[in-house]
Amino acid sequence: MAWMFCACWFLVTGLIWFTWQQKLRKSASCQQEPPSLPVLPVIGSLLSLQSPFPPHVLFTQLQKKYGHTYSLMMGNHSVIIVNRYVEAKEVLLKKGKTFAGRPRTVTTDVLTRDGKDIAFGDYSAAWRFHRKIVHGALCMFGQGSASIEKIICAEAQSLCSILCETATLDVSPELTRAVTNVVCSLCFSSSYSRGDPEFESMLLYSQGIVDTVAKDSLVDIFPWLQIFPNAELRKLKHCVSIRDKLLQKKYDEHQADYSDHVQRDLLDALLRAKRNAENNNTADISAESVGLSDDHLLMTVGDIFGAGVETTTTVLKWAIIYLIHNPQVQRRIQEELDSKIGGHRTPQLSDRGSLPYLEATIREVLRIRPVAPLLIPHVALTDTRVGDFFVRKGTRVVINLWSLHHDEKEWMNPECFEPGRFLNSEGTSLNIPSSSYLPFGAGVRVCLGEALAKMELFLFLSWILQRFTLSVAEGHSMPCLEGKFGVVLQPVKYKMNARPRAGWEKHKGSPC
Ligand code: STR
Numbered sequence: 304m305a306w307m308f309c310a311c312w313f314l315v316t317g318l319i320w321f322t323w324q325q326k327l328r329k330s331a332s333c334q335q336e337p338p339s340l341p342v343l344p345v346i347g348s349l350l351s352l353q354s355p356f357p358p359h360v361l362f363t364q365l366q367k368k369y370g371h372t373y374s375l376m377m378g379n380h381s382v383i384i385v386n387r388y389v390e391a392k393e394v395l396l397k398k399g400k401t402f403a404g405r406p407r408t409v410t411t412d413v414l415t416r417d418g419k420d421i422a423f424g425d426y427s428a429a430w431r432f433h434r435k436i437v438h439g440a441l442c443m444f445g446q447g448s449a450s451i452e453k454i455i456c457a458e459a460q461s462l463c464s465i466l467c468e469t470a471t472l473d474v475s476p477e478l479t480r481a482v483t484n485v486v487c488s489l490c491f492s493s494s495y496s497r498g499d500p501e502f503e504s505m506l507l508y509s510q511g512i513v514d515t516v517a518k519d520s521l522v523d524i525f526p527w528l529q530i531f532p533n534a535e536l537r538k539l540k541h542c543v544s545i546r547d548k549l550l551q552k553k554y555d556e557h558q559a560d561y562s563d564h565v566q567r568d569l570l571d572a573l574l575r576a577k578r579n580a581e582n583n584n585t586a587d588i589s590a591e592s593v594g595l596s597d598d599h600l601l602m603t604v605g606d607i608f609g610a611g612v613e614t615t616t617t618v619l620k621w622a623i624i625y626l627i628h629n630p631q632v633q634r635r636i637q638e639e640l641d642s643k644i645g646g647h648r649t650p651q652l653s654d655r656g657s658l659p660y661l662e663a664t665i666r667e668v669l670r671i672r673p674v675a676p677l678l679i680p681h682v683a684l685t686d687t688r689v690g691d692f693f694v695r696k697g698t699r700v701v702i703n704l705w706s707l708h709h710d711e712k713e714w715m716n717p718e719c720f721e722p723g724r725f726l727n728s729e730g731t732s733l734n735i736p737s738s739s740y741l742p743f744g745a746g747v748r749v750c751l752g753e754a755l756a757k758m759e760l761f762l763f764l765s766w767i768l769q770r771f772t773l774s775v776a777e778g779h780s781m782p783c784l785e786g787k788f789g790v791v792l793q794p795v796k797y798k799m800n801a802r803p804r805a806g807w808e809k810h811k812g813s814p815c
Contacts, residue, residue, distance in 0.1 A: 334688075334692075334693030335691055335692055335693060336374065336692060336693055337369075337370075337372050337373050337374045337383055337689075337692040338369045338370055338373045338374070339369075339373065339374045339375065339376075340352075340365070340369065340373065340374070340375040340376075342375070342376045345378070345379075346378070347375065347376030347377055347378050347379065347380075347524075348375035348376045348377070349377075349378075349524075351375070352375070357676075357786070357788035358519065358677065358788060359676035359677055359703055359704075359705035359706075359788070359792075360705065362384050362386065362677075362701070362703045362705075362706065363386060363703060363705055363706045363709065365384070366386050366706065371385075371386045371387040371390065371706075372384070372385055372386065372387070372390050372689060372690055372692060374698075377519065377524045377699075378524040378525050380406070380524075380699055381695065381697075381698045381699065382680070382698070382699040382700075382701060383689065383692075383694060383698055383699070383700045383701070384701050384703055385689065385700060385701065385702050385703060386703045386706035386707070386710075387706070387707070387710070387739075388707050388710070388713070388737075388738050388739040388740075388741070389690070390689050390690050391702045391704075391707055391741065391745075392738070392745065393689060393690065394681060394689060394700055394702060395681075395702065395741070395744065395745040395746035395748075395749075396745050396746045398687060399745075399746035399747045399748075400426075400684075400747060401683060401684055401685055401687045402681040402682070402683055402684070402687075402700055403426035403681065403684065403746075403747045403748060404425055404426050404681060404682030404683065404684045405418065405423055405424060405425050405426070405679065405680070405681070405682055406680055406682050406699050407425070408517065408523040408526075409522050409523055409526050409529060409536070410515060410516045410517055410518075410520065410522065410523055410536070410539055411423040411516060411517050411523075413516075413536070413539055413540055413543055414512065414516050414517075414539070414543055414605075415602050415605075415606075416598050416601075416602055419596070419598045419599045419602045420599075420602035420603055420605065420606045421433060421434050421437060421603055421606050421751070422606050422610065422679060423517070423679065424602075425682075426684060426747075429599075433595065433599060433603065434751070436572075436573065436576045436595075437569075437573070437603055437607065437751060438751060439572070440569045440572035440573060440576075441569065441607075441751055441752070441755070443566075443572060444489050444568065444569055444572070451485075451489065451755070451758065452651065452652050452758070452762070454484075454485055454488045454489075455485055455758060455759055455762045455763070456649065456651070456762060456766070458481040458482075458484050458485055458763075459481070459649075459762055459763050459766035459767070460649075460766070461481070462477055462478070462481045462763070462766070462767070463766055463767065463770055463771075465477050465497075466767070466770075466771055466801040467801075467803065470800055470801055470802065471776045471777070471798060471799070471800045471801075472776075472798065472799070472801075473796060473797070473798050474620070474623065474799055474801075475616070475620060475796065476506060478616050478619050478620060478763075479506060479612060479616045480495060480497070480502060481763065482611070482612055482615045482616045482619070482759065482763075483495060483502065483505065483612050485611070485755075485759060486607070486608055486611035486612055487608075488568070489568060489569055489607075489611070489755075490553075490568055490569045490570055490604055490607060490608055490611075491553045491557070491568055491570055492567045492568045493553075501549065504545060504549075505546075505549065507542075507545075508542040508543075508545040508546050509542075509546075509609065509612060509613060511538055511539065511541070511542035512539065512542050512543065512546070512609065513613055513789050513790055513791060513793065514535075514538070514789060515535045515536070515538055515539040515542070516539060516789075516790055517679065517790045518788065518789050518790055520535060522535070522536055546605060546609075547601070547605075550601050550604055550605055550608075551601065553570065553604070554570070554597070554600070554601055554604070557570045557571060557574060558574065561574055563575070563578075569604070569607065570600075570604055573595075573600050573603065573604065574600070576595060577595040577600060580595050581595075607751075607752070610750075610751075610752060611752055611755070613791050614674045614675075614752070614756060614791060615752075615756050615759050615760065617674055617791050617792070617793050617794070618665075618668060618669065618672075618674060618756070618760060619760065619763055619764070620793070620794045621668050621671075621672040621786075621794055622664070622665065622668045622760070622764060623773055623782075623799060624782040624783075624784065624794055624797065625664075625667075625668055625671070625672075625720050626664075626768075626773050627773055627774055627775055627781065627782060627799060628720065628781060628782070628784070629720055630774070632664060632720070632722060633768065633772065633773065635660055636658075636660055636661050636664060636764075636768050637768055637769075637772070637804070639658055639659075639660045639661060640658065640661070640765060640768060640769045643657045643658055644658075644765075644769065646769075646806060646807065649766060649769065650761075650762065650765035650766060650769060651762075652758060652761070652762065654765070655761055658761075658765065659726060659730070659731065659732060659733050660722060660726070660730065661761065661764060661765060661768075662725075662733055662761070663722040663723065663724075663725035663726050663733060664722040664764075665757070665760050665761065665764065666722070666725045666733075666735075666740075666742075667720060667721065667722040667724065667725060669742035670708045670714075670740060670742065671708065671709075671717075671718075671720055672786060672792060672794075673704045673705065673708055673742055673792065674742070674791050674792065675704065675744075675790065675791055675792070676703070676704050676705040676788075676792050677701050677702070677703060677704065677705070678701070678702045678704055678744050679748075679790075680699045680700065680701050681699070681700045681701075681702070681748070682697065682698070682699055682700070683695070683696055683697065683698045683700060684696065702741075702744075704741060704742075704744075707739045707740070707741060708739065708740065708742075710737075710739050713737040713738075713739035714736075714737060714739070724736055743756075767801075769804075769807075770803060770804060770807050771801040771802060771803055771804060772801075772802045772804055773799055773800070773801055773802075774799065774800050774802065775797075775798075775799060775800065776797075776798035776799055776800045777800065779797070779798045782794065782795070782797035782799070783795045783797070
């Protein structure tokens with residue numbers, strides 16, 4: 304009896320203390336804080352987040368009740384959800400540096416050796432230096448480089464040959480291999496052939512990571528849950544250890560035959576930057592202090608590799624799904640390809656300007672199914688404001704890109720797949736009809752691979768659609784338009800049919 308009395312007493316005083324603390328916090332700031340979802344001690348707003356819908360859709364719906372910017376508690380972390388582009392741009396661009404922080408979570412710490420990468424690493428001088436080097440290296444080997452175009456086209460050619468051999472297939476592994484080989488050439492000057500066991504293992508670990516990392520699982524909200532057996536965390540650690548072995552192997556090989564005179568790839572460029580920083584030890588920047596330890600380099604290459612593969616593959620899969628659902632769009636792209644390129648040569652990057660409808664389709668895919676619908680959470684590095692609301696230092700800020708891209712005030716029928724919305728009324732030139740469009744994020748943490756991704760999407764899709772008409776595989780249902788929520792919004796598996804277009808064989812003498 305006595306212990307029950309004690310427990311009740313603790314519970315009641317605990318609740319009173321908690322409510323009082325919350326009130327104190329609000330009145331101390333004397334500032335208007337965003338409307339908040341209900342908050343309970345320990346669990347925070349978890350009860351209000353129970354929903355059959357994925358988080359980005361739920362957050363979009365919650366605007367009706369709480370307005371476009373509201374707050375909630377994830378365990379003991381305060382989180383602000385931003386659903387409108389005006390505030391999103393304030394966070395990402397106007398106050399980009401103030402909001403450039405990243406939260407540390409259990410799963411991202413496992414993936415990145417405690418934030419020693421660029422995507423999930425916190426903001427610091429070392430981070431800025433590190434990112435600058437990667438940006439420079441990507442520019443050198445990526446955008447504008449003729450060799451990267453050659454690499455993508457070679458992969459597109461080999462993908463088309465496979466589509467010829469097996470008309471009906473789950474195209475996902477082949478798309479992944481094509482995209483992986485582009486990133487592999489860029490990072491390591493290597494590539495995988497079909498059935499390569501190293502590639503098969505990469506497919507598995509990468510999917511395992513996407514399934515388990517940075518999706519606000521319970522262990523990320525309540526880190527103390529790590530003390531209990533946790534199947535997801537075990538799976539993540541296993542996948543990360545396989546990835547690390549693979550990265551370490553590439554790293555050792557590169558170090559073994561590194562030369563100051565030749566820069567074969569991105570890893571060479573990073574190694575050179577590291578060596579330069581080491582030789583500059585006289586200045587007060589050492590390789591370690593600027594964030595170029597072996598761990599940092601490995602984790603960054605892991606980022607580029609993981610991001611390069613998972614994002615572009617996902618967009619290509621969504622593009623094919625929407626083309627299957629909208630054969631009229633597919634026909635119009637093919638008409639454009641036929642009239643601007645014809646059947647005597649294959650598409651190249653310089654055709655981008657003359658294929659506006661294909662470009663508009665890519666933009667629409669990125670709008671309707673953004674790769675990362677909640678981006679990666681940001682953290683306020685000082686006390687600041689978003690719109691009229693006060694934001695305390697350390698608050699996490701989630702940009703709900705899904706809301707921005709499906710905002711009815713900005714997009715007519717946002718649920719409809721309508722590439723024409725990105726074209727002028729004559730359909731001849733491209734535009735961006737609303738500011739509520741940020742498929743690659745913006746500001747200090749904008750996607751580093753945007754240019755590379757756009758090249759790949761354009762070349763792969765133009766090559767495929769010049770030769771094939773895509774449709775649902777016979778006897779299968781239409782591919783699902785709902786995604787599987789995670790660090791990237793992946794489509795559910797589907798089977799498609801690729802039918803060679805009439806007249807293609809006549810002109811080419813190529814494998815088709
Ligand atoms: C995919 C799986 C993998 O092996 C490694 C990574 C690390 C980088 C991640 C990537 C992931 C998923 C997509 C991310 C990318 C960094 C930037 C990119 C989250 C988990 C996006 O913001 C879409």
